Amino acid sequence: MIKDPQALIVGKKNWEDYYLFSLESSGIASQALPGQFIMVRISAQPQPLLRRPFSIHSKEKKNIEIFFQITGLGTSLLSQKRIGESLDILGPLGKGFVTGESFQDKVIVAVGGGRGIAPLYFLSQELCSSGASVKIFYGGKSHKDLPLKEKFEKDGIELFCSTDDGSFGYKGFVSDFFKAELEKLNPSCVFACGPEEMMKKIAQITQEKNIPAEFSLESVMGCGFGACWGCVKKIKKNFKEEWTKICEEGPVFSREEIIWTEEEK
Amino acid sequence: MIKDPQALIVGKKNWEDYYLFSLESSGIASQALPGQFIMVRISAQPQPLLRRPFSIHSKEKKNIEIFFQITGLGTSLLSQKRIGESLDILGPLGKGFVTGESFQDKVIVAVGGGRGIAPLYFLSQELCSSGASVKIFYGGKSHKDLPLKEKFEKDGIELFCSTDDGSFGYKGFVSDFFKAELEKLNPSCVFACGPEEMMKKIAQITQEKNIPAEFSLESVMGCGFGACWGCVKKIKKNFKEEWTKICEEGPVFSREEIIWTEEEK
Amino acid sequence: MTDLSVDLGFIKLKNPVLAASGTFGYGLEFSPFIDLNKLGGFVVKGLYFSPRPGNLPPRLVETPGGLINAIGLPGVGVERFSEEILPELRKYNTAIIVNVCGESNEEYASVVERLNKEEGISAYELNISCPNVKKDGLCPALSPKDTFSVVSLVKKSSSRPVITKLSPNVTDIVEIALSAQEAGTDALSLVNTFLAMAVDIETKKPILANTFGGLSGPAIKPLVLRMVYQVVSHVKIPVIGIGGISSGKDALEYLITGAKAVEVGTANFIDPETTVKIIEELKTYCQKKGIDKIETIIGTLKV
Amino acid sequence: MTDLSVDLGFIKLKNPVLAASGTFGYGLEFSPFIDLNKLGGFVVKGLYFSPRPGNLPPRLVETPGGLINAIGLPGVGVERFSEEILPELRKYNTAIIVNVCGESNEEYASVVERLNKEEGISAYELNISCPNVKKDGLCPALSPKDTFSVVSLVKKSSSRPVITKLSPNVTDIVEIALSAQEAGTDALSLVNTFLAMAVDIETKKPILANTFGGLSGPAIKPLVLRMVYQVVSHVKIPVIGIGGISSGKDALEYLITGAKAVEVGTANFIDPETTVKIIEELKTYCQKKGIDKIETIIGTLKV
Numbered sequence A, B: 001m002i003k004d005p006q007a008l009i010v011g012k013k014n015w016e017d018y019y020l021f022s023l024e025s026s027g028i029a030s031q032a033l034p035g036q037f038i039m040v041r042i043s044a045q046p047q048p049l050l051r052r053p054f055s056i057h058s059k060e061k062k063n064i065e066i067f068f069q070i071t072g073l074g075t076s077l078l079s080q081k082r083i084g085e086s087l088d089i090l091g092p093l094g095k096g097f098v099t100g101e102s103f104q105d106k107v108i109v110a111v112g113g114g115r116g117i118a119p120l121y122f123l124s125q126e127l128c129s130s131g132a133s134v135k136i137f138y139g140g141k142s143h144k145d146l147p148l149k150e151k152f153e154k155d156g157i158e159l160f161c162s163t164d165d166g167s168f169g170y171k172g173f174v175s176d177f178f179k180a181e182l183e184k185l186n187p188s189c190v191f192a193c194g195p196e197e198m199m200k201k202i203a204q205i206t207q208e209k210n211i212p213a214e215f216s217l218e219s220v221m222g223c224g225f226g227a228c229w230g231c232v233k234k235i236k237k238n239f240k241e242e243w244t245k246i247c248e249e250g251p252v253f254s255r256e257e258i259i260w261t262e263e264e265k
Numbered sequence C, D: 001m002t003d004l005s006v007d008l009g010f011i012k013l014k015n016p017v018l019a020a021s022g023t024f025g026y027g028l029e030f031s032p033f034i035d036l037n038k039l040g041g042f043v044v045k046g047l048y049f050s051p052r053p054g055n056l057p058p059r060l061v062e063t064p065g066g067l068i069n070a071i072g073l074p075g076v077g078v079e080r081f082s083e084e085i086l087p088e089l090r091k092y093n094t095a096i097i098v099n100v101c102g103e104s105n106e107e108y109a110s111v112v113e114r115l116n117k118e119e120g121i122s123a124y125e126l127n128i129s130c131p132n133v134k135k136d137g138l139c140p141a142l143s144p145k146d147t148f149s150v151v152s153l154v155k156k157s158s159s160r161p162v163i164t165k166l167s168p169n170v171t172d173i174v175e176i177a178l179s180a181q182e183a184g185t186d187a188l189s190l191v192n193t194f195l196a197m198a199v200d201i202e203t204k205k206p207i208l209a210n211t212f213g214g215l216s217g218p219a220i221k222p223l224v225l226r227m228v229y230q231v232v233s234h235v236k237i238p239v240i241g242i243g244g245i246s247s248g249k250d251a252l253e254y255l256i257t258g259a260k261a262v263e264v265g266t267a268n269f270i271d272p273e274t275t276v277k278i279i280e281e282l283k284t285y286c287q288k289k290g291i292d293k294i295e296t297i298i299g300t301l302k303v
């Protein structure tokens, strides 16, 4: 966990309101694990005041990538930064997905909805290098919401795309597509990141089939490193339910730990 | 007085912390008079909150120029704007310098200190076209504070440069240089813009010699168009002293109207 | 076509967007930029009985997301206002509200009595809450008793509806609101500026000549929204929300919380078209949400 | 070499920069980023006697230049703090101040009594001003009487110096400050957060689950600076300034106004190095101005 006040933007791509930034930050790259995130300072001016959390999308040598969608002021200002400017970032933060040798030769499924695809690229990099066979479900509202399709394909990762409007791949929710294909794929483990409603369904489905599953949760974060108590969600620990800091003990939790909220604002 | 929310930046030059922007704004250009100013919105975010006032440095057809020095957050953010971006501006505001046919064949002296040179270019454009013979005293701390020297020279305007440190031209305050040369030049009228201390001295000198003089005053401005009562200075009107809105009734006042403050912060 | 009009009981406004006193000059300053007839109304600069010079400059200083002013209520006085300015304002078809000031209860009453004689005023807004005129920001709106006594005196003198403008610089704004209601005010406007200060570390002096000033602008919105929420649930009279409004979204936050109208202040300096833009944004919101009458969203906050 | 130390009477700090409670975790969260030994000290998260869950999320919302929090004082309780956390903190050579909370005067006293037994605490900061735990932001610091009674009880129980942390949500902060002084507090810290609210116009709900929260950050600095100015001229005990400090310049404004030390809050989230940077900036300012001892600039405001 370090602060890099000068992470140079060395690459930038965009597809409509999705952006991929490549940042040179050897300190953070050397420590990063899949599912961890960074906190990015958007502006030297106090609006937006707080940093914004972004999953580490990939790492390669000295560089990490972040992949994000414009959803408000912070991401909009961030999207305007250019190659050659630098960002003040903290990371790597939090605890990531379970990975490692035990997944060798296993089939692993990861499900990403919208911008929730972000951490799954790093995860699949890592799992592939452990010898796992990774299948990615990638869902979006429409064809344009699947900008990373080619990137996964280039790496030879098997992709299952869905769009709500049927403009590409399976027509419908990615969770339904996942359900339909599950039997065939028979994964040893499932990872998911995306809208809470999507993750909830993946949790139900994997529970019914008794497949281990991990989820990357989101929350409004004040600090990202455990100091503000702002990011809590209710998590089961040793049979007790506790308000738990997502930034420190998460953002990734196993299905058994998560208590899904009834209604999300 | 109009609002132009989209004044395109069509030109940008800079010399260390001095900047010259050319803005396309036909509405404002068509109405502008020397000594008037515009209010520039710096940021869509509320910091800095208020617009910043800048004298109209020149006009040519559809374009106006502003010339400014970085003195704080607003001017620093402004300096980072690029050609092709646009600025939200109000103008032309206030009342400018006295100009017109009556100056034909007269010698006119204008004294600018530092960024105070800004309105004097437009003024000399106008006076020259009325057939006056314009002499400019241009003072700065050091050689680098006289970036507009060449611009005036190119127009064939006689320049009297001074620097506090003697790195270019007369060594000493521009007001002293002005005093030394005054007799010789024997101007019909003097205009000045710059630090309050400098203008105060020009006022004393011209008063002693009984030469009419006008000064462009500065003040912190909330609105620039008479709505906030924030910009007042004490001004003599019909033998009474009144807190007067600089933005509406100024920024230019004659020597007789101005009550110089004892000590400036 | 969305109906944006709101009925305050004593006056019906075209739309809930007013311009706030002291940030809109005498209204006319904005006519180069906007059509004043489009506004719900505007509140003119605070008016004492006699002309006043206001405070020494510097009168303004910016802070993060805010502006501190210590203008100190300069103005032309009630006579010149009536003779020279009001006739100009009467040409507009919008609610003209006069912000009434006084150094004593009696002065408030005399301003109102003088203005009673003039046509073309929709209501008085009692400015009992300006923090820039007395030492330490003292003003009647800090005390329920003082509020009661000035409001009841003015109500007796006034031939027009009276809106009482409260101060945020209090422990319990509900208590002050209830006093004003008891004294007979027709509406409340919340709020005037927050007592504030800025220091220059180079000169080691307060930046404002007056030392203290009043903070306004986006920075204060969350504080005022809270006060409006507290007050609307305790009073029966309409509440007008004022503080940090610069967009339709801001205005809607106040309306949903329970304000029947809003006043736009500092934002007028930043963009003189703000009021008109807010009206457009309210229209767009209502159309998008299928709302026929904007009044139906007032006070719909689900807690 | 500039001497940055300040003497609060009951404690001498290396430098006037403390980290504020609730924004610095238990301190240890910042050790990856800064050397805690460099700080004047830090105030740990508010501590009740028993462990507490805090409020429902969402607990945070940003506003222009500010942050509203309704964390609601979750924490490990005094027992676990003493057993597990304090031993870690003792390793640092800096003032450790414990922010003490209570639902009743007695709970404040019991927290202090339990902590009296532990080594390594420099002072207690009485949090009688958190606006996020009771309805309508109620807390002892809103009333001189309640302030007096809790402070005097705690003073009796405490074997250590007591700093009383005041609320800004009052009409007259001097009155509260004087009560706390009369009750024997050794110092005052000004201030806790401002009662605030935010509304989502899409869902028509308050954004915070708790409806109300406390505003902090740059937006509040001009309000707090004014309060510090008012209080320092009326009390004899040291005042610590808290509110919107994120740079050396901000800290200097407070010191010049009369605060003997400052606490840095929200800025710790934005940049975990803020406190250390401020200390550097204070040094630079003193060197530039030829100031040998930073104490000599405290309260030098020329009005």
Ligand SMILES: Cc1cc2nc3c(=O)[nH]c(=O)nc-3n(C[C@H](O)[C@H](O)[C@H](O)COP(=O)(O)OP(=O)(O)OC[C@H]3O[C@@H](n4cnc5c(N)ncnc54)[C@H](O)[C@@H]3O)c2cc1C
Residues within 6 Å of the ligand: A037, A048, A052, A053, A054, A055, A056, A066, A067, A068, A069, A070, A071, A072, A073, A074, A075, A076, A115, A118, A119, A217, A218, A219, A220, A221, A251
């Ligand atoms: C651990 C973590 C990892 C994330 N990784 C990514 C990523 O890789 N790519 C990506 O595009 N997004 C990611 N997000 C979400 C991203 O942080 C938010 O989209 C961003 O903070 C919104 O900022 P804004 O200023 O643009 O929007 P705002 O104007 O702040 O808000 C817009 C909307 O987003 C919600 N929001 C604001 N802040 C957050 C937050 N911290 N978390 C969740 N929702 C928020 C608001 O409630 C509002 O509905 C991640 C969030 C978390 C917690």
Ligand SMILES: Cc1cc2nc3c(=O)[nH]c(=O)nc-3n(C[C@H](O)[C@H](O)[C@H](O)COP(=O)(O)OP(=O)(O)OC[C@H]3O[C@@H](n4cnc5c(N)ncnc54)[C@H](O)[C@@H]3O)c2cc1C
Residues within 6 Å of the ligand: B037, B048, B052, B053, B054, B055, B056, B066, B067, B068, B069, B070, B071, B072, B073, B074, B075, B076, B115, B118, B119, B217, B218, B219, B220, B221, B251
């Ligand atoms: C009518 C008028 C015309 C002007 N024309 C020019 C011009 O052509 N070129 C140019 O470089 N500058 C000009 N100025 C000054 C310019 O407006 C200020 O330099 C600018 O507003 C500073 O903004 P900032 O955010 O960079 O600095 P800030 O951080 O706001 O302040 C830096 C310093 O400038 C002072 N200052 C802030 N605002 C103003 C203000 N409105 N007027 C005067 N001083 C201020 C502050 O007190 C402080 O000392 C003019 C000012 C006026 C009133």
Ligand SMILES: Cc1cc2nc3c(=O)[nH]c(=O)nc-3n(C[C@H](O)[C@H](O)[C@H](O)COP(=O)(O)O)c2cc1C
Residues within 6 Å of the ligand: B222, B228, C020, C021, C022, C023, C045, C046, C047, C067, C069, C071, C073, C099, C127, C130, C165, C191, C192, C193, C215, C216, C217, C218, C220, C242, C243, C244, C245, C263, C264, C265, C266, C267
């Ligand atoms: C420069 C200035 C002058 C003001 N003058 C007055 C006034 O004369 N009378 C009054 O009642 N309020 C006055 N106010 C307060 C505003 O009407 C308003 O209550 C306050 O600014 C909060 O709204 P805002 O955040 O939208 O600016 C003034 C405010 C500013 C900024």
Ligand SMILES: Cc1cc2nc3c(=O)[nH]c(=O)nc-3n(C[C@H](O)[C@H](O)[C@H](O)COP(=O)(O)O)c2cc1C
Residues within 6 Å of the ligand: A222, A228, D020, D021, D022, D023, D045, D046, D047, D067, D069, D071, D073, D099, D127, D130, D165, D191, D192, D193, D215, D216, D217, D218, D220, D242, D243, D244, D245, D263, D264, D265, D266, D267
């Ligand atoms: C997230 C958060 C949690 C806080 N928790 C506490 C607390 O536990 N005890 C306390 O006395 N103050 C608490 N505060 C108030 C701060 O200590 C400080 O008084 C306030 O934030 C103002 O300072 P700032 O503007 O620098 O943030 C908290 C503030 C924030 C933002």
Ligand code: FES
Residues within 6 Å of the ligand: A220, A221, A222, A223, A224, A225, A226, A227, A228, A229, A230, A231, A232, A245, A246, A247, A248
């Ligand atoms: S974001 Fe601050 S504790 Fe998790």
Ligand code: FES
Residues within 6 Å of the ligand: B220, B221, B222, B223, B224, B225, B226, B227, B228, B229, B230, B231, B232, B245, B246, B247, B248
């Ligand atoms: S700047 Fe607002 S009245 Fe002059």
